[in-house]
Amino acid sequence: MWLYLVALVGLWNLLRLFRERQVVSHLQDKYVFITGCDSGFGNLLARQLDRRGMRVLAACLTEKGAEELRNRTSDRLETVILDVTKTESIVAATQWVKERVGNRGLWGLVNNAGISVPFGPTEWLNKQDFAKVLDVNLLGMIEVTLNMLPSVRKARGRVVNVSSTMGRVSCFGGGYCISKYGVEAFSDSLRRELSYFGVKVAIIEPGSFKTDMTRNGRVPSSVKMLWDQASSEVKEIYGETFLLSLLQTMNSMVESGSDDLTLVTDCMEHALTSCHPRTRYSAGWDAKLFYLPLSYLPTFLIDAIFYWSSVKPAQAL
Template identity: 50%
Template sequence: MESPSVQDILGENAWLYIGATVVVLWFIVWLYRDSLEIEELTDKYVFVTGCDSGFGNLLCKKLDRKGFRVLAGCLTEKGADDLKRSAGPYLKTMSAGAYLKTVLLNVTNQDSVQKAMEFTKNEVGEKGLWGIVNNAGCSLPMGPSEWMRVEDFQNTLKVNLNGMISMTMTFLPLIKKARGRIVNVASVLGRVAANGGGYCISKFAVEAFSDCLRRDINYFGVKVCIIEPGFFRTAVTSLDPLERELHRLWNQLSPDVQASYGDKYLDKYIKVQRLIMNAVCDSDLTKVTSCMEHALTAVHPRSRYSAGWDAKLLWIPLSYMPSCVVDIGLKLVLPRPSKSV
């Protein structure tokens, strides 16, 4: 007598049950693996760029409270002083070894980057640098592509792309020594090009650079992670500077180009930007800094982190859609030039 088969025991849906069981078991294993954290944080150094405000500022405070030895790169003296003062109360209440230092840093200036690296090298010694978080960035100018001049593109690329590459390559020997982490801040607009200017271009490039780097240096135990925030209320999404830049871009256009868009186009475009920023922007910056923190503390960090519900439910799914779908969606949202065909 033949023994019963899997099909006989489970019925005609046997393979469906088996497949579902495998998926559930895989998800449980993934959750467990994802929850594992490294130990001995207090002897690990992390360098963060763009710490005057926003994500970088908040991340430094969180890492400091967690016990990391934090080195914060600030663009201005005021930003550095404010961060040290705000971190002071945490330093007083924590155990011995709590540590946060600031250094002035302009990521677009190689001399400034080199000085920051020498400062870091003196701090970390033979331990090396456990992590670098390339957070510094700018979004402006942002608007219709035809309104831009070449220097408008270049100004954004200098910070978001060239500055990030300069920091990464200059600090890489220290990271390699510690077999540490490189955390690069991209954006959901590095998946979907929703507007003109250098921002989307730079963030697409951050994605590509990070993917190439991750595959090139994984043999040395170095992990490269990409953070893809959605829309959050930071200086990058502030409406006043955005509207000033749009007016500047409009005023530098020739009369013929202005006429092709129409007198009302600028006002309509600004209204759309206000609607999007007010409706979508999230004020909870911890959704982003928690991703950065996981990338630095997890035994098995993820290659990509999508931060924010708009990233998960709108932008990332949209990035997998056919281009025609994205084109139609943006046409429905953005105003139409008066002389369009």
């Protein structure tokens, strides 16, 4: 009995491997629009797809980022300045894309632009701290998608949305985890709606990686800034020891992140070029071996794990 079960699982994996290795034809004629290409995943993906011969339309927040990317790629790659928090910028970029793709439509839309700070204990934050992250990571992504969908549908193409393991397990306060839960929900509904038109939607769920979002002390600096702005009552409740322990924990999380960004961009590339892309891609060993299994545990057990492993406020001791 067990032998038959092992054989069945083995055959299923072989079939899955065979299907996933089938590549879309005429990649050199397909256009892909990527947001957040100044650095990190978006920048690397743009260069990766350019080397593969695809027509990359890279959106950068700054002219400096766009120029640096153009200097490292072929003449096929084109750049545009885009601020995903501004409607007029999105509309202009959409028109720019339409002029380039013409009747062929847009094969791939990669919603990669995102920010991680400010985040910290919820009581240290205000509404604007949440709104700042949600405007980029969720609302900006939604508005870009809404504007680009007609072109994607025309090509019967792909939408690739960058979420996070924090979209499965919320580990800290602030808008980041909320935004990534929103990305998951939006992507699921979008995938089901667009399946009737032959459009595929994939979600990328990276674990911890060292990008410009986390380098140069941005994460601990953000936490320290929130502490400085907190009321005297909040500081008394949490205590200096809590702050120091939290900063140490944040630094450890950043330092433990992987330097190999190709673990993420390879997932993005597969979602764009495979005939049979996956619905979700978990990138990084921490995502596969810790966060993903953790997300399937009963809620009370997840809560207990975080309670006993987390830093405790002074008045909770």
